Amino acid sequence: MKPIIRTEATRDFHQAKWNEPIIFELHQEGEKGVEVPLANEEVVSTIGDGVSTIPASMSRKNRPNLPEIGQARVLRHYLRLSQETLGSDFNVEIGQGTCTMKYIPKINELLIRNPKMMDLHPLQEESTVQGMLEIIHNLDLCMREISGMGAFSFQPGGGTQALFAMASIVRKYHETRGEGDQRDEIITTIFSHPSQAATAVVKGYKVITLHPDENGFPDIEKLKGVVSERTAGFVVANPEDTGIFNSKIKEFTKIVHEAGGICYYDQANANGLLGITRAKEAGFDMCFFNLHKTFAAPHMCGGPATGALGVTEALKEYLPGPIVEYDGVKYSLNDNLQHSIGKVRAFHGVAQTILRSYAWIRALGPDGLREVAQTAVLNNNYLYHKVQKIRGASAPYVKGQRLEQVRYSWEQMASETGITTEDVQRRMTDFGLHYWTSHHPYIVPQPFTLEPTESYSKTDLDEYINALQQISDEAYNNPEIVKNAPYNSTIHQLVEEDYLDNPEKWCITWRMYQKKVLKPVLIK
Structure with a gap:
């Protein structure tokens, strides 16, 4: 039976999931995207063809191994990938911890496109x-x-x-x-x-x-x-x-x-x-x-x-x-x-x-910059106050005001229910929310690090708090819901848990993927 994904306090979220191949796998020999014309006679007679003057030592002997794919399929490919991505323009992005995420004024994007x-x-x-x-x-x-x-x-x-x-x-x-x-x-x-x-x-x-x-x-x-x-x-x-x-x-x-x-x-x-x-x-x-x-x-x-x-x-x-x-x-x-x-x-x-x-x-001026700091600290302390009331959560070390972030801990919840911070991390994606644990090693046990900036409203913070509260309730009352998450997200649980720690399994380029994954399959 599919678990209840949300309550009245959490967002009804379902992320697009395309099982999209990487672009090299979409390659079809001979398919054209944009065909760049050769230099016309006037250009050639004035400045040359743009190719002949390249030194032989810098000239490729073979064409680059790039995928051949039409414009329409390129567009679909990247739009689908974008639908499988969370970010500060899509969701309440306070779960990135030490990597401050805030609203980027769109007028500034217009400036750089001038x-x-x-x-x-x-x-x-x-x-x-x-x-x-x-x-x-x-x-x-x-x-x-x-x-x-x-x-x-x-x-x-x-x-x-x-x-x-x-x-x-x-x-x-x-x-x-x-x-x-x-x-x-x-x-x-x-x-x-x-x-x-x-x-x-x-x-x-x-x-x-x-x-x-x-x-x-x-x-x-x-x-x-x-x-x-x-x-x-x-x-x-x-x-x-x-x-x-x-x-x-x-x-x-x-x-x-x-x-x-x-x-x-x-x-x-x-x-x-x-x-x-x-x-x-x-x-x-x-x-x-x-x-x-x-x-x-x-x-x-x-x-x-x-x-x-x-x-x-x-x-x-x-x-x-x-x-x-x-x-x-x-x-x-x-x-x-x-x-x-x-x-x-x-x-x-x-x-x-x-x-x-x-x-x-x-745009902000000195007074505005100070207000940024004051609002960020206010937001953080509101979150700090609320999270510590959630069953199983704590904030180690000295009590009192924190600044722009806090490293929290689920140590109590993990010992009482078996639900780890990694389990919570996967479950949070079912609500369209990002969640970060901490740098390794985990000095704070079962850590999660939250950082609300000045960009977020009380409503935004409450949405995030409500999701954490629901996951805590599930952990104590029906932990299998959290263990088996996610349900509505594109991420999944790794069957082999050493992928991130074993360099022999890393495939950070298409050539490496061919060598480590495709070639062994073809040989078999």
Whole structure:
């Protein structure tokens, strides 16, 4: 018997499910999409045929292995896939946790589609792109005011790349002082983003991880015990993934500075901080913001995005170049920074993302930015208050106000019913809602991380709460309903649970899929 999918308090949702093949499987030899004509005689006589001048070493010997498929079938294919996808324009997207999801003003999408923007090329002469350079420079000034930093680069393609750039600056800084070999340790915390440790390791550092005290704060006594003449830097998020703001953060940065280290700040999610607290006053030498989170630009499925990297005036010369400068007459690209770490991404960053964020900031102004933070904190604390009343749910560590997110736990429900956070995750899709657990390892047992931004109304939050409440009721009264979910979604339960952990089963390209899946089947 099919279970009751909804109550009066939850949405009647059923997602389209097409069992759509991947586009390579739709290939039919000889089928045409768009046939590009050859250059006509006038073009050939003026500039050539566009092909003959390509060096032989750059010319393909064989045609690329692309699917041949007509326009109508391409359109159907991607529209069907879009119907099988949830996102912030389709549903209440507070379940993405540490990856802030908010409403993207559609007027800003119109701005980036303006031909003046669409036709820009990163190799144009500076004199022809003064307008875009002005926007980049003005956004730099806005970000300086928001953070207290002295200069910004918008070159990093996201938060992890910004963290990599900051770790690179730390290394370059100590090398220029003759301490590059001596200072080989970076300190971080267990509840900060895993990319903080990962990027430090990529730069050759040993990573020391601080665990929390009984209240969930990084243990300051443990910091005092590990900081030394080998300390190169300290990287942390505040608040961390617990959502608890460390009001003593300046004591942490002071300890590291006294040991000669650099302090850098992960502010990927700054929704609850805008206009209220700044990196400079907390004692940080560098910070980054994700424009595709806090500043209302889309994530773009992992890119193109922007990790806006800010440094104090003392570290400006270490930024990845070029940076935009203004002499009172014209804007120019300065690629002659004395200690620059060099490019971390081609060209100058993603201009469309920069324009979206600049328009958002200008539309809100300083008072509006502060209201964003106040509303996000209010929404989060409303959700925090309600979720803790749901049977089986809790929020570990210190009680009281959280900021833009909370890492909750179903530990009690799991022990009493056997229903895990992964079971809840699948069941939530039956209501058209996204739900995220946490980064691994699960320090908080049976975790789920929710983050309402300023975009969501009380009605939106209540819809999400009602779905969690129904799943809790099912877990305690008829757990098989939750165990067998989903029913109305396109996702499904994995029969073999090691697919995500076993590289031998990963198929991230069509060629790999042919080699690992299709070829063995054909051989059999």
